[in-house]
Amino acid sequence: MKRITFSVSLLLFVIISNAQIQQSLSYYANKCQSLKIGAAVGSNFYTVYDNGDVYNQTIQNNFNILVAENEMKFDAMEPQKGVFNFAKADKLVAYAQKYGMQVRGHTLCWHSQLPSWLTNGTFTRSSLQAVLKNHITTIVTRYKGKVQQWDVVNEPFNDSGGTLRASIWQQVIGNDYIDSAFVWAHCADPDAELYLNDYSTEMYGGTKANAMYNHVKSMKDRKIPVTGVGFQCHFTVNTIDFGKLDQNIKRYASAGLDVIITELDIRIAVADYNADRTKWLAYQAEDYRRMIRSCLDNPNCKTFVTWGFTDKYSWIPNFTNNVSGYALIFDNSYIPKPAYTSILNELATESVKTKVETVVENPEIKLEFSPNKVLVETDRLINQCQLFNVKGEKVFSSPVTNNFIEIPVNNLQRGIYILNIRLENGLMIFRKFIINN
Numbered sequence: 001m002k003r004i005t006f007s008v009s010l011l012l013f014v015i016i017s018n019a020q021i022q023q024s025l026s027y028y029a030n031k032c033q034s035l036k037i038g039a040a041v042g043s044n045f046y047t048v049y050d051n052g053d054v055y056n057q058t059i060q061n062n063f064n065i066l067v068a069e070n071e072m073k074f075d076a077m078e079p080q081k082g083v084f085n086f087a088k089a090d091k092l093v094a095y096a097q098k099y100g101m102q103v104r105g106h107t108l109c110w111h112s113q114l115p116s117w118l119t120n121g122t123f124t125r126s127s128l129q130a131v132l133k134n135h136i137t138t139i140v141t142r143y144k145g146k147v148q149q150w151d152v153v154n155e156p157f158n159d160s161g162g163t164l165r166a167s168i169w170q171q172v173i174g175n176d177y178i179d180s181a182f183v184w185a186h187c188a189d190p191d192a193e194l195y196l197n198d199y200s201t202e203m204y205g206g207t208k209a210n211a212m213y214n215h216v217k218s219m220k221d222r223k224i225p226v227t228g229v230g231f232q233c234h235f236t237v238n239t240i241d242f243g244k245l246d247q248n249i250k251r252y253a254s255a256g257l258d259v260i261i262t263e264l265d266i267r268i269a270v271a272d273y274n275a276d277r278t279k280w281l282a283y284q285a286e287d288y289r290r291m292i293r294s295c296l297d298n299p300n301c302k303t304f305v306t307w308g309f310t311d312k313y314s315w316i317p318n319f320t321n322n323v324s325g326y327a328l329i330f331d332n333s334y335i336p337k338p339a340y341t342s343i344l345n346e347l348a349t350e351s352v353k354t355k356v357e358t359v360v361e362n363p364e365i366k367l368e369f370s371p372n373k374v375l376v377e378t379d380r381l382i383n384q385c386q387l388f389n390v391k392g393e394k395v396f397s398s399p400v401t402n403n404f405i406e407i408p409v410n411n412l413q414r415g416i417y418i419l420n421i422r423l424e425n426g427l428m429i430f431r432k433f434i435i436n437n
């Protein structure tokens with residue numbers, strides 16, 4: 001008598017995924033529950049968006065969200081009081097729209113890159129509130145429905161002490177400038193996601209990390225319209241505490257808040273790179289892999305953005321006085337680095353896993369086994385039923401318009417078989433049998 005055992009086939013999905021020829025970050029990210037993967041881009045490095053060069057091609061192939069590295073900051077957007085310069089931001093938004101990419105707006109309120117009329121001006125609480133309200137309202141209204149996420153307030157915390165940074169906003173308006181900024185942004189575009197963004201707030205337990213959490217949690221409790229926080233993630237290779245990062249992302253989830261990775265780069269000391277670049281690029285690739293994994297493992301982390309994408313234009317060498325660099329996922333010549341491949345592989349793995357989970361948890365199919373036949377039953381109409389042997393040869397095929405079908409198995413040789421059921425709703429279900437004589 002034949003004994004038939006049954007299990008879900010992972011194998012088939014691996015085969016299917018290998019057949020996919022197109023390989024890019026956004027291709028797989030789109031299959032991972034619409035994960036947004038993106039980069040900061042800068043018009044300093046090329047004058048015309050969409051000119052088809054390698055810079056633009058790399059963007060279009062790999063990303064589904066963009067952020068302006070400098071062009072949407074206060075000094076760029078409002079160079080004189082009440083006079084706005086939208087030209088570069090408009091180009092970026094149009095470019096993103098043309099290629100189906102979203103845009104993150106960075107940033108509406110920050111202590112840095114401010115115009116001199118603001119830093120040298122004299123303001124009262126109410127006159128500076130009017131300036132900030134007008135700035136936020138004008139910009140968010142202009143890009144309503146086109147910029148999906150805003151870094152409403154950037155870097156509001158001091159590096160130590162858990163207190164708010166003494167920016168012009170905090171000094172002249174007071175601590176409530178943050179609440180106000182979020183409310184004004186929300187009024188201008190109620191559908192936009194609104195974030196508070198900072199650095200050194202990534203790891204659970206640090207003073208600055210706790211200050212950010214407590215502040216944003218309090219905003220949420222007081223019904224201030226905040227979607228979550230941005231972790232900048234300007235990291236150094238081999239120093240990231242992934243356990244604490246995960247713990248921190250999870251505490252925001254418990255509070256109903258999202259966490260996004262907004263400015264990731266992972267720098268390598270130039271001396272290390274020169275001594276053994278293969279080794280350090282491998283460490284960096286592993287860090288990037290674990291970063292994307294941290295996001296994929298947490299449903300409240302739906303956006304993953306690197307600060308630039310090619311080492312050619314990374315801000316890190318300049319920022320670190322050329323002590324470190326090589327922080328991004330493409331090299332100076334736009335060749336994908338090991339870090340790129342590790343993210344790509346992790347996304348590809350996740351996209352397969354997503355499919356398998358759908359199948360494993362699918363409640364719509366029931367199988368009954370007897371010595372001579374397999375009875376397939378569903379609560380929906382079956383469209384097509386096929387059985388393949390391990391060589392991929394079809395051994396049974398039948399169109400069906402019923403919610404059950406009997407597959408005769410008495411003439412089948414001992415071996416592994418894969419059953420493929422297509423339901424009327426288009427859902428494909430795969431199962432693996434082992435038939436033992």
Ligand code: XIL
Binds near residue numbers: 154232263315
């Ligand atoms: C940096 C840009 O990359 C540089 O080109 C610019 O000279 C200075 O600002 N945190 C932020 C970003 O929020 O806006 C900063 O971007 C990097 C640190």
